[in-house]
Amino acid sequence: MRSIAEFEAAARERLDPAHYDYFAGGAQDEITLRENESAYKRLRLIPRVLRGSDKRDLSLTLLGTPSSMPILVAPTAFHRLAHPDGELATAKAAARAGTILIVSMAATTAIEDIAAAAREAAPDPGLWFQLYLQPDLEFSEAIVRRAEAAGVKAFVVTVDSPVLGRRERDDRNAFHDLPPGLAVENLRNLGENRSGGNASHVREIVMSAGLNWDHIAWLRGKTKLPVLIKGVLHAEDARLAVHHGVAGIVVSNHGGRQLDTVPATIDVLPEIAAAVGGALPVLLDGGIRRGTDAVKALALGADAVAVGRPVVWGLAAGGREGVSEVLELLRADFDQALALCGGRHPADLTPDQVRR
Numbered sequence: 001m002r003s004i005a006e007f008e009a010a011a012r013e014r015l016d017p018a019h020y021d022y023f024a025g026g027a028q029d030e031i032t033l034r035e036n037e038s039a040y041k042r043l044r045l046i047p048r049v050l051r052g053s054d055k056r057d058l059s060l061t062l063l064g065t066p067s068s069m070p071i072l073v074a075p076t077a078f079h080r081l082a083h084p085d086g087e088l089a090t091a092k093a094a095a096r097a098g099t100i101l102i103v104s105m106a107a108t109t110a111i112e113d114i115a116a117a118a119r120e121a122a123p124d125p126g127l128w129f130q131l132y133l134q135p136d137l138e139f140s141e142a143i144v145r146r147a148e149a150a151g152v153k154a155f156v157v158t159v160d161s162p163v164l165g166r167r168e169r170d171d172r173n174a175f176h177d178l179p180p181g182l183a184v185e186n187l188r189n190l191g192e193n194r195s196g197g198n199a200s201h202v203r204e205i206v207m208s209a210g211l212n213w214d215h216i217a218w219l220r221g222k223t224k225l226p227v228l229i230k231g232v233l234h235a236e237d238a239r240l241a242v243h244h245g246v247a248g249i250v251v252s253n254h255g256g257r258q259l260d261t262v263p264a265t266i267d268v269l270p271e272i273a274a275a276v277g278g279a280l281p282v283l284l285d286g287g288i289r290r291g292t293d294a295v296k297a298l299a300l301g302a303d304a305v306a307v308g309r310p311v312v313w314g315l316a317a318g319g320r321e322g323v324s325e326v327l328e329l330l331r332a333d334f335d336q337a338l339a340l341c342g343g344r345h346p347a348d349l350t351p352d353q354v355r356r
């Protein structure tokens with residue numbers, strides 16, 4: 001397949017329409033959902049000439065985790081709705097691609113099994129773990145310990161979801177529960193035997209409307225791993241993140257699934273990059289579908305980008321192979337755009353190469 005749009009079309013054919021809507025949809029009028037992609041279409045690239053190289057190097061290290069390219073896998077829930085192999089397939093494909101997979105806390109596969117699958121594909125896979133900090137902090141800590149034991153290398157706390165956004169497609173389809181047989185395995189009651197038994201009980205994910213900077217400090221006190229926050233859109237919050245000793249931020253509007261009518265992430269990136277001033281790594285997600293999208297984000301100050309739905313489309317269309325194809329398509333597309341912009345390395349891209 002030649003583009004992410006073709007993967008989406010293939011995925012749509014295979015998926016239950018309600019599940020397709022869950023993956024594809026956004027909050028309310030889906031203004032932000034559309035804006036994330038359309039904002040890139042308004043930006044123009046200005047290439048530099050006569051300074052390229054035959055040997056381009058896309059690799060980087062983010063907070064101690066090496067990645068073969070600055071395109072990571074954003075955390076998305078419920079991969080077994082997309083394909084029976086679910087997160088195991090995603091993990092193998094990401095590890096084989098040598099990129100960082102941010103595992104969703106809401107995975108339908110246990111983190112221990114995800115890590116084992118990733119290690120089958122690469123000796124030292126770059127796994128990070130996304131957290132919805134639970135109001136029951138003891139329970140949150142148990143999840144943290146479990147993820148650490150599985151070998152994750154950073155925690156990414158999602159901060160844009162004090163309550164869940166209203167997704168009208170899900171309401172219309174009455175999609176509010178996983179089908180029988182699927183569960184949020186990372187929330188299976190930790191004292192109980194994971195291998196089953198009737199006693200085994202999965203807790204519901206609770207959105208924490210009371211989450212504040214003290215919780216981030218609490219988490220930093222509980223783990224030696226880097227703690228990032230995901231879902232920053234305001235420059236002042238980016239400054240506060242630096243002030244509070246956060247290791248990195250993800251500029252994200254949750255793929256347009258939380259507060260509708262917030263701006264496209266690419267449109268707030270410059271002010272956030274300026275506020276952070278290089279003090280910590282800035283990641284961005286939302287609407288990245290082409291190599292040129294990633295080039296624009298890196299030129300405007302992101303250290304790396306992440307993709308959510310493209311990976312789900314690859315998974316639904318072709319399991320592990322499909323995810324691998326999506327990641328290699330994005331890599332090749334990015335590499336070509338970088339070459340055409342006159343860059344050898346992502347860091348060669350500069351803000352003056354993007355025009356509105």
Ligand SMILES: Cc1cc2nc3c(=O)[nH]c(=O)nc-3n(C[C@H](O)[C@H](O)[C@H](O)COP(=O)(O)O)c2cc1C
Nearest residue numbers: 023074075076077104158254255286287307308309
């Ligand atoms: C189906 C789906 C499930 C998601 N689940 C999570 C999640 O569990 N945790 C989280 O922090 N973000 C979640 N996100 C948001 C993604 O991490 C990411 O911010 C977003 O998908 C990026 O936009 P893109 O899909 O346009 O690439 C989800 C997004 C989608 C589409």
Ligand SMILES: CC(C)CC(=O)C(=O)O
Nearest residue numbers: 076077106164205254257
């Ligand atoms: C389980 C959900 C809260 C996952 C999510 O973040 C989403 O669907 O956007």
